[in-house]
Structure formats: C-alpha cells, structure tokens
Amino acid sequence: MGALIGLMAGVGVLLVGWTFAEPGWRPVRRRARRTGRLEDLLARAGVEGVSPTQVVAMCAVAFAVAAFALTAASGVVAIGVIFGLMAGVLPITVLRGRAARRVREHAALWPDAVDNLTSAVRAGLSLPEALMQLGERGPEGLRAPFRQFGRDYQATGRFHDSLDLLKARLADPVGDRVIEALRIAREVGGGDLGRMLRALSGFLRDDLRTRGELESRQSWTVNGARLAVAAPWAVLLFMCLQQDVVRRFATTAGLIVLASGAVLCVVAYRLMMWIGRLPTDKRILA
Numbered sequence: 001m002g003a004l005i006g007l008m009a010g011v012g013v014l015l016v017g018w019t020f021a022e023p024g025w026r027p028v029r030r031r032a033r034r035t036g037r038l039e040d041l042l043a044r045a046g047v048e049g050v051s052p053t054q055v056v057a058m059c060a061v062a063f064a065v066a067a068f069a070l071t072a073a074s075g076v077v078a079i080g081v082i083f084g085l086m087a088g089v090l091p092i093t094v095l096r097g098r099a100a101r102r103v104r105e106h107a108a109l110w111p112d113a114v115d116n117l118t119s120a121v122r123a124g125l126s127l128p129e130a131l132m133q134l135g136e137r138g139p140e141g142l143r144a145p146f147r148q149f150g151r152d153y154q155a156t157g158r159f160h161d162s163l164d165l166l167k168a169r170l171a172d173p174v175g176d177r178v179i180e181a182l183r184i185a186r187e188v189g190g191g192d193l194g195r196m197l198r199a200l201s202g203f204l205r206d207d208l209r210t211r212g213e214l215e216s217r218q219s220w221t222v223n224g225a226r227l228a229v230a231a232p233w234a235v236l237l238f239m240c241l242q243q244d245v246v247r248r249f250a251t252t253a254g255l256i257v258l259a260s261g262a263v264l265c266v267v268a269y270r271l272m273m274w275i276g277r278l279p280t281d282k283r284i285l286a
Contacts, residue, residue, distance in 0.1 A: 063088030
C-alpha cells in the first residue's frame with residue numbers, strides 16, 4: 001500500500017514538473033486562444049483597424065490611469081486598485097455591448113435582405129449577382145459587406161472564397177445561417193432556391209419576433225442586476241470626497257470589506273445574469 005501511494009505521488013510530481021517544463025507549448029496555446037477570442041470580439045463588434053494587442057494596451061492604460069487618479073483622490077491604494085480594475089475591463093465591456101447591439105441590428109435587417117434575394121432570384125439573376133445587388137439595394141446596415149463581396153467576387157471569380165470573406169466580415173450568427181444555406185443551394189442546384197429563401201425569411205421573422213418578446217421581459221432583470229452592482233461603488237466614489245471617512249478603508253478591516261464586497265458583487269452579478277440569460281445563437285462553421 002505504501003509503495004502504491006509513493007508511486008502515485010511520484011507520478012503526480014512528474015506531471016506537475018512536466019507542466020512547468022514545457023513553457024514553449026502550453027502558454028502559447030492559452031495566449032493564442034485568448035487572442036482569438038479578442039479577434040472574434042472585434043469582428044462581431046465591427047471594429048476594423050484595431051488589433052487585440054491594442055485592446056489589451058487600452059485596458060492596461062485605463063487601469064493605470066483610473067488606479068492612479070482614485071488613489072490620489074482618496075489616499076487609499078485599495079480603492080484605486082478596485083476602480084482601476086473596473087476601468088481596465090471597460091474597453092472589453094464596450095466591445096461586447098457594441099457586438100450585441102450589432103447582432104441585434106443585423107438580425108432585424110436579415111429578413112428584408114433575404115426577401116430582396118428572393119426577388120432577385122425570381123427576376124432571373126444568378127446567386128452571385130443577387131448577392132452583389134444587396135450592396136446597392138439591400139438594407140442600409142448590410143450594404144457595405146455585400147459591396148465588398150461584389151469586389152471580391154469580381155476580382156477572383158471564386159464564389160465560395162468570396163462567401164468565406166463575407167462571412168468573416170459579417171461575424172453574425174444569422175448571417176452564418178444565411179450564407180451556409182446559400183452555399184448549399186449553390187452546390188446542390190435545383191429550382192427550389194426561391195422556396196428555400198422564402199422559408200428562411202419566414203423563420204427569421206418568427207425568431208426575431210420571439211426573441212424580441214423575451215428580451216423585453218428580460219430587460220428588467222439585466223437592469224436590476226446592473227443597478228444593484230453599481231450602487232455601492234457609486235456611493236464609495238462619492239465618499240472619496242470625504243478624506244476622513246474614506247481613510248477608514250486603509251485599515252485591515254477596511255481592506256477586507258472592500259475585497260469581500262468586490263467578490264460578492266461579481267458573484268451576484270454573474271449569478272443574476274446566468275439566471276436571466278437567454279439562449280444565444282452560435283456561429284456556424286466560424
């Protein structure tokens with residue numbers, strides 16, 4: 001029995017040592033995955049010309065500026081660090097909000113875009129031509145990506161490659177479904193393209209209507225969670241104007257209160273958002 005315990009302990013130590021002895025592989029995978037998430041977030045938010053490294057740099061600068069300013073105003077390092085962390089995640093929060101708003105806006109435009117495609121196909125246009133005319137006659141919010149699709153297709157003549165570029169440019173789950181349906185229709189052929197587009201348009205309208213009703217009912221949960229989390233920190237921010245009061249947080253008990261309050265706020269906010277969450281569309285073959 002003792003030999004077995006010793007063997008298992010030795011294997012555990014070996015595995016731990018192997019983990020730290022491979023610095024050239026594991027950290028690179030984590031870093032690549034994190035960078036890929038930032039790239040996907042930038043694409044979904046429709047932000048061009050900004051790299052993930054620049055986003056990380058903005059987070060670091062926001063943290064440093066807010067931490068220095070609040071530390072100088074309150075005289076308590078812990079308060080400066082907490083508000084610095086809040087400011088540090090602000091660029092990511094803004095990008096996520098912009099991405100969610102862009103997805104909602106595109107979801108509202110796709111039924112009209114599919115109806116436009118249906119009319120173009122019934123008028124005798126080929127599928128690439130029908131997609132290109134969306135850049136001129138489609139919904140305003142979707143014209144730019146389809147104009148770029150037209151330029152890509154005219155430059156290369158490769159429909160599937162141009163669709164891949166359009167899909168990456170849209171970075172939209174509804175757009176993924178539409179593009180993959182068009183890709184299949186292009187590969188299979190046949191005369192059911194118009195019927196498929198009409199069915200897809202009806203499905204998108206029903207999904208948009210249902211999701212809108214659910215989001216309107218869910219909004220009170222989200223707003224309540226945000227208000228409940230922001231209220232105590234807004235009070236603390238105003239307390240920074242009273243030096244004699246806020247300096248009590250520089251003690252050990254004050255640090256414990258701040259740290260435990262921050263942890264509880266994060267846990268409570270995440271729990272409330274998890275309880276009130278809605279199913280989110282996943283991107284197809286992204």
